[in-house]
Amino acid sequence: MTSPAAKTAQLLAVLWERNLPIVEERLALLDTAVSTLLRTATLDPQLQIDAANVAHKLAGTLGMFGYPRGTDLARLMEEVLELQDPLSPVEAQQLQDWLIELKTVLAK
Amino acid sequence: MHKVLIIDDEDDIREVAALSLEAVGGWSVITAPSGAEGIRMAATEQPDAILLDVMMPEMDGPTTFRNLQANPATQNIPVLLLTAKVQGVDQRRFASLGVKAVLFKPFDPLTLSGEMAAVLGWTE
Numbered sequence: 001m002t003s004p005a006a007k008t009a010q011l012l013a014v015l016w017e018r019n020l021p022i023v024e025e026r027l028a029l030l031d032t033a034v035s036t037l038l039r040t041a042t043l044d045p046q047l048q049i050d051a052a053n054v055a056h057k058l059a060g061t062l063g064m065f066g067y068p069r070g071t072d073l074a075r076l077m078e079e080v081l082e083l084q085d086p087l088s089p090v091e092a093q094q095l096q097d098w099l100i101e102l103k104t105v106l107a108k
Numbered sequence: 109m110h111k112v113l114i115i116d117d118e119d120d121i122r123e124v125a126a127l128s129l130e131a132v133g134g135w136s137v138i139t140a141p142s143g144a145e146g147i148r149m150a151a152t153e154q155p156d157a158i159l160l161d162v163m164m165p166e167m168d169g170p171t172t173f174r175n176l177q178a179n180p181a182t183q184n185i186p187v188l189l190l191t192a193k194v195q196g197v198d199q200r201r202f203a204s205l206g207v208k209a210v211l212f213k214p215f216d217p218l219t220l221s222g223e224m225a226a227v228l229g230w231t232e
Contacts, residue, residue: 005218008131012124012217019120056163057118060192063214064124071214075194 016065023062026054027103030077034099037092052081062106073102110230111136113153115146115172116161116190124217125159125190133221143167147175150182157228159211162191162202170205177206186228190215 062070
């Protein structure tokens with residue numbers, strides 16, 4: 001007989017697969033924001049808000065699917081994207097590094 | 109069997125929380141994708157507890173909670189806030205609303221029901 005924990009783990013795996021398109025959509029938006037920032041040194045305010053929102057959502061969900069490092073990285077990105085001052089080249093590079101690591105973590 | 113209402117605009121959070129509370133907690137779960145829908149369901153379904161997301165479009169968690177408190181039909185239902193905000197200032201602000209507890213995202217699906225049961229005093 002399957003234990004509740006084993007059953008939950010199995011169903012979580014199914015839910016993760018089903019939600020992958022949403023995760024990929026969120027990563028794509030972060031990609032757009034970070035690449036725009038690196039290329040132009042500016043970020044449209046609405047795009048920055050949207051990027052902060054998807055980083056927040058990723059931070060809140062990745063850990064429950066077994067990606068605690070993903071939550072940490074998304075949270076770091078959210079904190080920078082929520083800054084009111086224009087983002088510096090150093091912060092832009094940080095965002096890029098975290099995004100690359102996040103994609104690597106999720107690809108495992 | 110306890111009945112819990114989950115109010116969250118994110119499909120994946122609602123699905124995982126429902127799975128967790130049903131499969132691990134053995135509870136009955138109903139869900140709502142918005143504060144307005146959650147308020148309506150709380151009044152008609154009379155759940156034993158509400159798990160309420162903080163950040164939602166249109167009506168956020170704190171506003172939803174205040175509406176639940178203003179209605180005699182729902183004011184005694186314990187509410188647990190669910191948030192991905194980890195900064196202390198946010199936590200204190202949410203706790204001061206008068207909710208039963210503030211829980212954090214991401215939650216562990218295997219322990220969420222246990223955390224809720226401890227807060228709510230549900231022992232069985």
